[in-house]
Amino acid sequence: MGIKNVVSLPLCLPMISIVLFCVLISTQHCAAATANQNGESLIKKTCKQTEFPDVCSSTLESDPRSSNAVDVRGLSRIGLELVFTKGEETVKVAHDLVIQIGIGYDTWARRAGCMSSYNLSIHNVKEKGLPNFDAKRYKDAYQILENAWTEIHYCSTLNVPELAERNTIMTKFLTALKTILHLLF
């Protein structure tokens, strides 16, 4: 009996390690899953407070980092970066429209107007909005978003049908993001 116990303990050690290892691994999985769920509900919970919860959620969710955001501040920062990355796509689309051949001056001018509006606003968000945000000057960052909204709304008045859907989504997202940012001050 005594010998058997002495022998079985070392034999059991690897088993114990494996069990411990598994517990650790599953805890980590569990923690990650919980963080994810918290992140998702944070997005939904935060976006619900805005005027456009659907556009707000779908845009934020398009960035995998959003689900790991732990608070409204983290979510806002990702939102600001998304204004730039999503807007950059639109600048490219607008640029392709501007360089199309065989379009009249009027069409060219309206497309070029949209391209500048988008480019100006997204660069302002990146180069002024983000630094203000990081320095906790939330009101200044808010103002930059307000200006971006005005610029992109201006594009929607220029009647460029190819950009209409993007304008709608961007103005809605900017409106929602302003509301979220306003929760910080």
Ligand SMILES: *[C@@H]1O[C@H](CO)[C@@H](O)[C@H](O)[C@H]1NC(C)=O
């Ligand atoms: C957008 O703005 C940036 C910075 O002002 C500039 O360097 C870039 O050439 C502009 N792009 C377009 C397509 O106008």
